[in-house]
Amino acid sequence: MRTVLAISSLFIATSLQALESESRTELPPQGMDKAMLGQILFFDKTLSFHGNQNCATCHNQDHAFIDVRDNSAERMVSLGDDLKSFGKRNTQTMLYGRYVPEFHFDEKLKEYVGGQFWDGRALNLQEQAGKPPLDPLEMGMPDQLSVAKRLWQSPMHSRLLTQLYGAGIWEKVETVYASMEDAIATFQKEKRLLAPFSSKYDKSLKGEYQLTDLEQQGKTLFFDKNQTNCSNCHQLHTEVDHKEETFSNYRYYNIGVPSNKKLIAHNQLPEDFIDNGLLDNPRVNGDVNQKGKFKVPTLRNVAVTAPYMHNGVFNELRTVLLFLDHFNNPERKLNPETKQVWSEAEYHPTLAKDDLKAKPLTDQEIDALEAFLKILTDERYEKWLK
Numbered sequence: 001m002r003t004v005l006a007i008s009s010l011f012i013a014t015s016l017q018a019l020e021s022e023s024r025t026e027l028p029p030q031g032m033d034k035a036m037l038g039q040i041l042f043f044d045k046t047l048s049f050h051g052n053q054n055c056a057t058c059h060n061q062d063h064a065f066i067d068v069r070d071n072s073a074e075r076m077v078s079l080g081d082d083l084k085s086f087g088k089r090n091t092q093t094m095l096y097g098r099y100v101p102e103f104h105f106d107e108k109l110k111e112y113v114g115g116q117f118w119d120g121r122a123l124n125l126q127e128q129a130g131k132p133p134l135d136p137l138e139m140g141m142p143d144q145l146s147v148a149k150r151l152w153q154s155p156m157h158s159r160l161l162t163q164l165y166g167a168g169i170w171e172k173v174e175t176v177y178a179s180m181e182d183a184i185a186t187f188q189k190e191k192r193l194l195a196p197f198s199s200k201y202d203k204s205l206k207g208e209y210q211l212t213d214l215e216q217q218g219k220t221l222f223f224d225k226n227q228t229n230c231s232n233c234h235q236l237h238t239e240v241d242h243k244e245e246t247f248s249n250y251r252y253y254n255i256g257v258p259s260n261k262k263l264i265a266h267n268q269l270p271e272d273f274i275d276n277g278l279l280d281n282p283r284v285n286g287d288v289n290q291k292g293k294f295k296v297p298t299l300r301n302v303a304v305t306a307p308y309m310h311n312g313v314f315n316e317l318r319t320v321l322l323f324l325d326h327f328n329n330p331e332r333k334l335n336p337e338t339k340q341v342w343s344e345a346e347y348h349p350t351l352a353k354d355d356l357k358a359k360p361l362t363d364q365e366i367d368a369l370e371a372f373l374k375i376l377t378d379e380r381y382e383k384w385l386k
């Protein structure tokens with residue numbers, strides 16, 4: 001095979017030899033497809049510099065794909081492959097990620113929509129999958145070339161990549177990297193594991209589960225725009241009870257989340273640190289009106305994915321509900337977790353004041369909303385419900 005291998009001179013000798021060998025061009029093992037390769041890569045520590053972590057380290061498949069390792073940051077944020085670095089944002093579930101649209105500016109809404117990460121800085125799942133390996137606070141590989149080399153050096157990976165994407169990918173580092181991204185993204189679009197729609201809510205839509213009175217009341221409250229504002233932001237489809245509802249419109253808002261003093265102290269950030277949110281996304285071209293806005297998270301499995309918000313500032317789901325109500329209810333004076341009055345928004349100027357307006361909620365209504373959020377837990381994760 002006369003493929004020109006431009007990856008690096010280091011590669012050339014071994015590569016040509018190997019490409020000629022049968023083992024790298026035979027048919028993939030039966031049924032092996034891009035999603036399966038993506039799954040292998042997802043669980044593979046060779047993509048991290050010290051070999052300490054894979055994607056699943058921070059996105060645990062047994063726990064709704066969040067990071068449940070104990071750490072000095074009380075799990076508000078995740079520990080990197082170097083076993084000393086911490087990021088500044090809470091690790092999201094990647095469940096239902098296939099439904100997030102590509103990052104774009106919606107001309108009708110005059111708003112940014114979609115993208116991966118809290119600030120949408122990855123266009124889509126492909127682009128997202130390439131970020132953690134090169135993030136110094138996560139998997140810590142120095143560059144794409146070093147990742148491509150690791151993939152090449154593993155006989156299994158190089159064989160599968162060649163079989164599924166063609167020997168031509170080895171001509172350029174970028175095409176090796178893009179193939180890896182594509183495989184991981186394809187895995188993340190698998191429905192069985194990553195978008196199972198197996199919660200009690202889903203079962204109730206199929207007539208396989210009967211909501212309790214409290215759950216039904218919570219559901220009604222959640223979707224009734226005259227009573228709450230939740231569905232203005234946490235509803236994708238216009239019709240209620242759409243069978244693929246993901247509970248996010250994938251738009252960006254500043255809902256006044258306070259800065260997380262504990263995290264700031266832990267990460268030794270400046271005391272007045274503000275997370276820019278959407279402004280960190282290069283595609284918004286430095287538009288300061290986007291500062292402090294974050295992507296609306298899905299509410300599927302939210303009852304088992306504490307702590308909450310982009311900075312993990314709240315531990316309990318109920319606190320999130322009380323926090324949202326405090327904008328409208330003068331009785332909600334104290335944050336039950338700190339026993340202090342609610343702190344100011346981390347960043348004020350872009351606060352979504354009008355969008356946060358709603359009728360005040362009673363304690364009983366908070367109970368109902370909480371009960372509703374709990375039934376959005378997929379069956380596999382119900383064991384983690386408190």
Ligand code: HEC
Pocket residue numbers: 042053054055056057058059078079080081087089090091092093094097115116117118119125128129130132133137138139184
């Ligand atoms: C060290 C922990 C860590 C590792 C390792 C890690 N992630 Fe993440 N992941 C995070 C954090 C933290 C965020 C949120 C970061 C942000 O928004 O800035 C995130 C966000 C995501 C998102 C976006 C979800 C959304 O709703 O927007 C996806 C998808 C994702 N990760 C997939 C992966 C894949 C695939 C890998 C492996 C290639 C991986 N992650 C490795 C911590 C990690």
Ligand code: HEC
Pocket residue numbers: 228229230231232233234252253254255257294295296297298299302305307308309310311317320321324352355356369
């Ligand atoms: C104006 C849009 C908007 C409204 C209205 C709204 N939310 Fe949210 N919600 C968001 C955004 C944006 C975040 C993430 C904010 C952040 O981290 O800075 C969020 C976060 C959450 C979280 C935490 C999720 C996580 O994984 O950390 C829960 C739970 C939640 N909302 C439930 C609700 C409920 C219930 C209602 C109605 C009572 C509601 N929201 C109303 C936009 C909204």
